[in-house]
């Protein structure tokens with residue numbers, strides 16, 4: 001079977017967990033010490049199902065910038081998600097997969113003119129704005145566009161805030177709607193983003209209420225305000241189910257109050273990290289280590305150097321305020337020391353953490369990092385010529401059989417897959433169920449090996 005070229009997907013007979021998969025891979029390929037991601041494709045499917053279950057009225061448009069891995073994009077396209085693109089390249093990437101342009105929202109309130117031109121050619125007509133100049137630009141380049149007004153939110157509880165850069169306040173929103181009417185542009189709705197890594201559901205509730213008031217004003221001016229976009233910011237790390245469910249509950253309630261079903265407003269969201277964070281587990285190899293005595297406290301400390309760092313996958317430490325936590329593959333008892341873990345480049349900034357507690361580990365051992373799917377590979381570069389982790393996907397056969405169509409070549413148009421329930425029971429007897437796969441690099445290698 002040549003379903004996917006250049007795409008190392010390992011289909012396993014029984015479900016695997018990421019760490020278990022990594023252990024197996026490391027065991028089978030003891031010589032290969034390059035960093036890699038174990039990507040759990042079932043986890044992505046489960047997230048989608050959970051989304052549909054938790055917020056049946058809200059259609060997700062995956063935020064491509066969060067992780068633009070083609071395999072994930074294909075899978076999400078197949079599952080029926082829409083996409084939030086913010087540039088020409090992101091739009092092109094989604095269109096090239098065969099996704100129709102009406103499944104894309106161009107959700108960048110400040111766009112380069114030539115990109116708007118491109119969106120027009122590509123048929124992506126729905127786009128956000130939050131300032132007068134943008135209206136003028138769109139009037140000139142794409143007067144038939146369907147505009148979505150981005151409003152400001154209270155994102156003081158978010159890890160990554162946007163309100164200082166994007167969003168119109170109430171007064172500006174009214175002014176912009178009047179302006180749009182005056183120059184005969186079509187505004188169809190309102191969007192917001194409560195901040196990435198949003199910690200409270202109240203921010204969503206308040207923003208939905210504000211959106212209602214602004215959309216009512218738009219309707220009064222004669223627009224047909226029929227789209228509400230509640231943005232991203234939904235948590236996606238392992239163990240955040242409860243938090244997500246809480247936000248979803250609050251969103252549903254606010255929607256039912258301000259946008260009851262019969263009002264006919266279509267509701268979408270732009271989740272990024274929600275979909276991908278927990279699916280990616282990164283395995284790094286210890287390439288060097290040192291012991292040192294803390295001059296202040298006389299405490300013995302360890303320093304580990306691993307082969308992916310803040311220029312690569314761990315750019316999330318700098319850009320996404322992420323605090324990664326190391327896990328070990330082996331159960332190592334013995335004394336633990338305060339340890340710092342450094343990336344492989346020659347820059348002193350390249351530090352992943354300074355506060356890990358680790359035992360003494362030999363060079364060649366693996367350090368594993370969970371929840372590494374969001375804002376990691378999408379922002380990584382090969383500084384010093386050192387590559388960052390490459391994804392290696394795994395999925396149990398029972399799930400694969402439901403989604404493999406997503407990866408067929410020359411797919412003209414993605415039809416929406418029908419997945420409502422995933423098989424997620426996890427067997428214990430998996431150890432020897434996976435036959436070694438071979439050279440990942442081979443472009444015509446069958447990607448399915450069970």
Ligand SMILES: *Cc1c(COP(=O)(O)O)cnc(C)c1O
Nearest residue numbers: 063196197232233270271272273
């Ligand atoms: C980054 C971004 C998102 C995704 O945010 P997450 O916190 O990853 O869900 C969604 N919409 C817009 C406009 C963004 O800029």
